[in-house]
Amino acid sequence: MSTTPVAERLRAAGERVTAQRLAVAETLAISRRPQSAEELWRRLRARHAGIGRATVFRTLEALVAAGVARRFEPEGHASTYVACRAGHHHHLVCTGCGDVAEVDEALIRPLVYGMQAATGFEIDDARVDFYGRCASCAAKDAAGA
Amino acid sequence: MSTTPVAERLRAAGERVTAQRLAVAETLAISRRPQSAEELWRRLRARHAGIGRATVFRTLEALVAAGVARRFEPEGHASTYVACRAGHHHHLVCTGCGDVAEVDEALIRPLVYGMQAATGFEIDDARVDFYGRCASCAAKDAAGA
DNA sequence: AGCCTAGTGATACTCAGTCTCAGGTCTAAC
């Protein structure tokens, strides 16, 4: 029985731990950049010869459910995925280098409370994603311009 | 030359004003609920017999570009669209009745500034969408439960 | 009115994501 952190988080979420799921999670974790399912599948086949395309899609679903990965829905493109720490949080995506920074839920919470008070909505879920240039890409832009 | 508000906003955005575009915008505006392109197309054909499917997709793109409509990317489903007031803002979607409330950009701005200060990112775009139950659906839930 | 560009309709196409099903594997119970 595997005891990697990913394995534990899958088990905690009531998901089975399989070689394929660990491989997908590992491949996802190696790159900090969001990747599409198709992209991941191609990279996975190099090391896990027989892995199926449908398996990658299903596995990503399971990883998202277990909180191990997070899905992005870029406009007009396929969904992309990034590895996640445990805990609910949001993301800052650099449009330059593709790097992803995590934003703690605590920063968002006051906004959610304010919104609930202002509108009478009971908010269950917030999708708060920011897009911009990270400090180093912004510096490069400034130097280049 | 048409002088409806939608026509003016299209012209201001450098987009041509056509009967099809006005029809799509009007059909979108009638319902406050987000609708998929496919859904809109089926509704449009009732009144604008010959309108093409591709035209509806292209038109929605143009309306989004002109700020007349806004696109949502619900997880695992087709993009949906809602009519928008002028100006940049965010949305609160009721998962019960599908109603959409607009959230003013001004409410979000302090969060964006705080985030920029905390992370060094230069934030260009924020996608802030909240999902929950509107006041009346929440009341119904409470009564039913 | 006439020209040119952009938009339109029809349809074929692409491609992300899902479904199905036979076979394999994880997990819990014994």
Added chain:
DNA sequence: GTTAGACCTGAGACTGAGTATCACTAGGCT
């Protein structure tokens, strides 16, 4: 350790949203 069964996997067919192409049409400027 063995076993049973639920769940996972791989392969490939399928679905359906969205795009590309192309001949034709219509908006908008002169």
